[in-house]
Structure formats: C-alpha cells, structure tokens
Amino acid sequence: MKKYLLKRFFMSIITLWAIVTITFFLMHSVPGNPFAKEGKMPPTVYQNLQRKYGLDKPKSEQYVIYLKNLLRGDFGDSMKSRVETVNDMIERGFPISAYLGVEALLIALVFGPVLGALAALFQNKVPDYISMIIAIIGISVPSFIMGTVFIQFIAKNVSWIPIGGWGEFRHTILPAIALSLMPLAYIARLMRSSMLEVLGQDYIKTAKSKGLSKSTVILKHAVRNAILPIVSVLGTLISNLLVGSFVIEKIFGIPGLGAFFVNSIVSRDYTLIMGTTIFYSIILIIMLLLVDISYVLIDPRIRLTKEGR
Amino acid sequence: MDNILDVRNLSVSFKTFFGEVEAVRDISFTVGRKQTVAIVGESGCGKSVTANSIMQLLPMPPAFFKSGKILFKGEDLLKRTDKQMEEVRSSQISMVFQDPMTSLNPTMKIGSQIVEGIQKHKNLSRRDAKKKAIEMLELVAVPEPEKRVNQYPHEFSGGMRQRVMIALAMVSNPELLIADEPTTALDVTVQAQILEIMKDIQEQMGMSIILITHDLGIVADMSDKVLVMYAGQILEEGLTREIYKNPKHPYTIKLLESVPRLDMARNESLHSIEGTPPDLYIPPKGCSFFDRCEFALKVCKDYMPQFHQHNKTHKSRCWLNHPMAKGK
Numbered sequence: 001m002k003k004y005l006l007k008r009f010f011m012s013i014i015t016l017w018a019i020v021t022i023t024f025f026l027m028h029s030v031p032g033n034p035f036a037k038e039g040k041m042p043p044t045v046y047q048n049l050q051r052k053y054g055l056d057k058p059k060s061e062q063y064v065i066y067l068k069n070l071l072r073g074d075f076g077d078s079m080k081s082r083v084e085t086v087n088d089m090i091e092r093g094f095p096i097s098a099y100l101g102v103e104a105l106l107i108a109l110v111f112g113p114v115l116g117a118l119a120a121l122f123q124n125k126v127p128d129y130i131s132m133i134i135a136i137i138g139i140s141v142p143s144f145i146m147g148t149v150f151i152q153f154i155a156k157n158v159s160w161i162p163i164g165g166w167g168e169f170r171h172t173i174l175p176a177i178a179l180s181l182m183p184l185a186y187i188a189r190l191m192r193s194s195m196l197e198v199l200g201q202d203y204i205k206t207a208k209s210k211g212l213s214k215s216t217v218i219l220k221h222a223v224r225n226a227i228l229p230i231v232s233v234l235g236t237l238i239s240n241l242l243v244g245s246f247v248i249e250k251i252f253g254i255p256g257l258g259a260f261f262v263n264s265i266v267s268r269d270y271t272l273i274m275g276t277t278i279f280y281s282i283i284l285i286i287m288l289l290l291v292d293i294s295y296v297l298i299d300p301r302i303r304l305t306k307e308g309r
Numbered sequence: 310m311d312n313i314l315d316v317r318n319l320s321v322s323f324k325t326f327f328g329e330v331e332a333v334r335d336i337s338f339t340v341g342r343k344q345t346v347a348i349v350g351e352s353g354c355g356k357s358v359t360a361n362s363i364m365q366l367l368p369m370p371p372a373f374f375k376s377g378k379i380l381f382k383g384e385d386l387l388k389r390t391d392k393q394m395e396e397v398r399s400s401q402i403s404m405v406f407q408d409p410m411t412s413l414n415p416t417m418k419i420g421s422q423i424v425e426g427i428q429k430h431k432n433l434s435r436r437d438a439k440k441k442a443i444e445m446l447e448l449v450a451v452p453e454p455e456k457r458v459n460q461y462p463h464e465f466s467g468g469m470r471q472r473v474m475i476a477l478a479m480v481s482n483p484e485l486l487i488a489d490e491p492t493t494a495l496d497v498t499v500q501a502q503i504l505e506i507m508k509d510i511q512e513q514m515g516m517s518i519i520l521i522t523h524d525l526g527i528v529a530d531m532s533d534k535v536l537v538m539y540a541g542q543i544l545e546e547g548l549t550r551e552i553y554k555n556p557k558h559p560y561t562i563k564l565l566e567s568v569p570r571l572d573m574a575r576n577e578s579l580h581s582i583e584g585t586p587p588d589l590y591i592p593p594k595g596c597s598f599f600d601r602c603e604f605a606l607k608v609c610k611d612y613m614p615q616f617h618q619h620n621k622t623h624k625s626r627c628w629l630n631h632p633m634a635k636g637k
C-alpha cells in the first residue's frame with residue numbers, strides 16, 4: 001500500500017506539472033491580454049503594467065519564474081484585483097465551493113442508491129417508473145437549465161427560499177439540488193442495473209436459504225455488493241460536479257471559486273486562471289486517489305499486489 | 310417407514326413471454342428419515358426446480374405452483390407464508406448449490422457468513438457463534454479453520470468453498486439437506502471428497518439427503534433410492550440396487566450406458582444419449598421420451614404411459630413395462 005501511494009504521489013506531481021505547462025502556454029497563445037479591454041490607456045501606463053507583471057519578458061522566462069513561485073505555494077497577484085492575491089481569492093472562494101460541492105455530492109450519494117435500489121426491487125412498478133423519470137431528467141437536462149427552472153418556479157414562489165446569494169443554509173438548497181441531479185440520476189440508473197444483477201446471483205439464494213429475513217438479504221448482501229460499481233465511477237462524477245459548479249455558482253450568484261474561475265477566463269486574468277486551474281486539478285487528483293483507496297478498502301477481491309502492500 | 314418429506318402430485322410452471330413452461334409435471338416421491346434419495350436426469354429436466362420448490366426459493370413470478378403438496382413432517386410447506394418459510398430454511402431444511410464459486414458472498418468473510426446463519430437460529434453471542442463456525446469448518450475438514458474464518462471466498466479453492474457451503478448448510482442441524490449438483494463444478498478427485506464428507510456428516514448427524522445430479526455414476530455408493538427424471542416427470546423410481554442391476558425404463562438404461570467406467574478402453578467413446586429433451590412449452594401428449602427412444606411403439610406417441618409397479622419399491626413409466634406388452 002505504501003509503495004502504491006508513493007507511486008501515485010509521483011504520478012500526480014507529473015500530471016500536475018503537465019497541466020501547469022499546457023495551461024500556461026495555451027493561455028498565452030490565446031489572443032488578447034489582461035489589459036487589452038481597459039479602454040484607451042496611455043502607452044506608458046500599459047508598458048508599466050506589462051513590466052509590473054513580468055509580461056514584457058520572454059515566455060520561457062515567465063514560465064520559469066511562475067514555476068519557481070508555484071513551488072513556494074505562491075500563485076501570484078491577481079492582474080485584475082488590486083487588493084487580493086490569487087491565494088487570497090482561493091482562500092475566500094474555496095470553502096464556499098467546497099460546501100456546495102459536498103452538499104450536492106451527499107444528496108447524490110444518499111438518494112441515488114436508494115432510488116436505484118427501490119427501482120430494482122420494484123422492477124416495472126411505480127417506484128421504478130418514478131426513478132426512471134428522475135433519471136432521464138437528471139441526465140438529459142443540463143444543470144444550468146435546471147438551476148434557472150428552480151429559480152423561476154421554486155425560489156420565486158416559496159418565500160423562505162432565496163433566489164440567490166450566500167450565507168445561510170437555505171441559500172444552498174436549490175443550487176445543491178440542481179448540482180446533484182446529474183450524478184444522482186447517473187448513480188440511480190447504475191444502482192438499478194447493478195442491483196438487478198446482484199439479486200440474480202447465487203449468493204443471494206444462499207443468503208435466503210440460510211433463513212435470513214428479506215430485509216437482511218437485501219441490505220446486508222444485495223445492496224453492499226451492488227454499490228461497488230458506483231464507487232468506481234465516483235471519480236468521474238466528482239469531476240463532472242466540479243465543472244457543473246462553475247455554472248451553478250454563476251447562476252445563483254454564489255461567491256465561490258467557480259465564479260472566480262469563470263470571470264478570470266473572461267477577463268484574461270492570467271494569474272487567476274493559472275491559480276484556479278492548478279487548484280482544481282489538485283483537488284481532483286486528491287479526490288480520485290481517495291476514491292481508488294476506498295475501492296480497495298471495500299472490495300476484498302481487489303487487493304494491491306503483494307509487494308505493493 | 311417414517312417419511313420426513315412427502316411430495317404429492319407437484320406441478321410447477323413458469324410464465325414467460327412465450328407461454329407457460331411446464332418445468333415440473335405431476336411428480337410424487339417420499340424421503341424417509343436418514344434416507345438419501347438421488348434425483349438423476351439430464352440438465353433441464355426439472356431437478357433444480359424441484360429442489361427450489363421445496364425450499365421455496367423460486368422467483369415468483371415467473372414461477373408458480375400449479376398443483377400438489379409438499380408435506381414436510383406432515384405439514385404442507387406450500388401453505389406457509391414467506392415469513393413462515395424463513396423458519397424452515399436452514400433450521401429444518403437446508404441446501405447446497407451447484408456452483409461453489411458463485412454461491413458465497415464475495416465481499417463478506419467466510420466466518421461472518423457462517424456466523425450469520427448460526428445467529429439466525431441460535432441465540433449465541435458473536436464470539437460463541439464464531440467458535441461454532443470454526444467447529445463447523447472442522448467438521449467439513451477445512452484445514453486451519455481459525456485462520457480460514459477470517460478469509461474471503463476468493464481465497465478458497467472450489468472444493469474448499471463447497472465444504473464451506475456444506476458447513477453453512479449444517480449449522481443448525483437440519484433434518485433434510487438438499488444438495489443440488491454439489492460436485493458438478495468440481496474436479497473428479499475433489500468430487501469424491503465432497504461426497505465422502507456428506508456421507509460422514511450424515512452418519513454423525515442423521516439427516517436425510519436429497520442428492521441431485523446428472524451423473525448416475527456418483528450416486529451408487531451414496532443413495533438408498535433413485536428417482537430418474539426427464540422432461541419434468543419422474544420416469545423410474547427404485548432402490549439404488551434395482552436401478553443399477555435391473556433398470557426398466559429405456560431412458561434409465563441409456564443413462565447407465567452414458568456413465569464413464571474405469572474398465573472402459575481409452576478410445577471407446579462414451580454413449581451420450583442422442584437427441585434433445587422435448588420442449589416444455591408444449592409437453593408431448595404421450596411418452597416424453599418418445600422422440601429419442603429406440604423401442605418406441607405406436608401407442609407411445611399419443612398415450613402417456615402410467616406407472617407400473619414392479620415390486621413394492623420399484624416402478625417405471627413405459628409402455629414396455631405394461632403387463633400387456635409382453636413382446637420384450
């Protein structure tokens with residue numbers, strides 16, 4: 001296990017370096033620059049700004065400087081905000097985004113499997129159809145449309161549910177649900193088919209032949225095995241959730257990291273683009289690692305090779 | 310004899326998209342105390358459906374009981390509710406399945422799977438139940454049982470898993486053990502060990518056994534009585550000795566010919582029976598074996614032969630055995 005983790009760690013570093021490099025050069029190859037939009041500005045001011053952020057130096061030199069700062073954990077100054085560094089912005093936005101993301105993930109992880117399991121247990125009956133409808137909506141309707149619909153039909157009619165903003169739990173309800181629908185629907189469908197397969201397995205018959213009650217057979221033997229495939233797609237779902245959060249934060253006016261990220265691209269805030277991209281990558285890499293480890297822990301058949309343990 | 314199980318006129322069908330599959334058609338048999346009854350027949354002839362009917366483990370729907378009774382110690386199991394069946398399963402009747410590779414839960418430790426079965430019927434603490442689980446593994450001769458209880462199924466070989474299944478089936482000392490092709494998925498050498506273990510346990514614990522197999526070869530030293538099944542019906546029933554020494558039904562004779570023998574020459578090919586069993590969507594009106602029978606008579610096609618009792622224990626369903634057919 002130790003060896004495996006070490007290997008994963010180095011792989012992650014290399015992945016991260018590749019992301020930094022690709023983002024850096026792609027970003028600079030896109031036309032425009034952070035100060036292009038600020039109207040007419042005297043050439044001297046423009047040159048001063050360029051110099052201040054090191055944009056007058058050759059690309060390769062800028063890249064080396066950036067890497068050096070990055071190693072110290074410094075994402076640099078934002079090119080737009082005069083008061084906050086990129087680190088400040090991440091520190092401010094991330095807890096908000098994380099709260100929203102975790103809440104959405106929890107909703108998906110609780111209701112997805114339950115809905116899927118019920119659909120399988122009542123195959124071709126009412127619960128199955130309900131879960132099918134939710135799944136079709138969740139998978140085919142993008143979260144930004146979902147979010148807009150929620151605002152239009154729920155927030156505008158229910159007085160205690162706000163249209164947007166941030167601060168209290170009630171602010172999180174609609175965005176979290178909108179964000180959770182896609183993974184929830186996906187998990188429900190996966191759980192349904194996995195559960196149907198497990199229910200047909202011999203070991204379920206063995207469990208019944210032991211005289212166990214129906215609920216024990218379902219909860220202890222069927223659900224536990226049916227949930228395994230869900231863990232294996234969790235990584236993908238989490239990254240989808242991350243992407244979804246950019247838009248949802250924008251729609252509901254939530255001051256999270258996603259909003260910074262979207263704004264930074266629009267305004268070509270080079271340092272903020274780099275900072276948020278790298279930060280998101282790190283979060284995603286950690287999540288994927290956690291998912292892999294938990295998979296190994298819950299499925300005894302998948303053990304890392306003997307030497308790796 | 311005091312019968313523990315008395316199946317009377319049992320018919321079981323499946324409702325499918327294409328129509329009704331008559332998987333078991335009007336079978337009757339008894340199992341005495343401490344007796345071993347073998348049910349033999351080619352695959353698809355309704356052996357598993359019969360076994361699962363007794364335990365009521367068939368998926369319903371599509372399966373349904375058309376008629377008959379399953380009397381266990383005089384009480385009709387078919388009258389029991391699902392909940393009431395839970396009390397019978399394992400504590401009075403238990404079952405070992407064909408494929409040991411798939412019949413244990415892959416994500417649960419062997420010990421926990423046995424403990425679970427013990428605790429369902431006995432009021433034991435987890436620790437005592439685990440002790441008992443280890444004893445059960447000893448009973449079926451699993452080496453190093455203290456270590457083995459903490460392992461997962463994938464760490465066991467097929468033969469060892471089948472031993473675990475037998476241990477699991479025996480935890481609450483059932484009066485009837487149904488073994489549905491317990492050795493079919495195993496190597497020949499392992500097959501003999503498993504059968505030996507079952508025989509040993511039967512001597513120690515005194516339960517009755519229904520041994521299901523498609524191989525007449527393995528039942529010779531195991532069973533007291535043999536039922537030969539074909540296309541959902543019982544075609545011949547007799548004491549093991551009678552079936553071996555004096556088979557009456559052409560199908561039984563064919564089955565016996567298809568048993569591999571040690572004294573057979575290397576290149577002598579096995580007689581497997583030509584043709585396939587009839588379609589159970591529309592079972593034949595006459596003898597089920599008609600299509601494949603080399604002795605078939607005109608009467609066989611349209612008239613179902615009834616049982617002819619050769620003696621008190623031996624009977625078969627074939628027109629040739631009819632008292633009026635003296636030709637052969």
Ligand SMILES: Nc1ncnc2c1ncn2[C@@H]1O[C@H](COP(=O)(O)OP(=O)(O)O)[C@@H](O)[C@H]1O
Binds near residue numbers: 330355368
């Ligand atoms: N779930 C099911 N649905 C439809 N038909 C079934 C089902 N299970 C078994 N059958 C039918 O019942 C017949 C007997 O099957 P089975 O008892 O499993 O045979 P075997 O003697 O090999 O154990 C087969 O012809 C099969 O087509």
Ligand code: SF4
Binds near residue numbers: 560596598600628
């Ligand atoms: S009844 Fe006729 S067809 Fe059937 S087994 Fe006997 S001889 Fe053959």
Ligand SMILES: [Mg+2]
Binds near residue numbers: 353356357489490
């Ligand atoms: Mg079978």
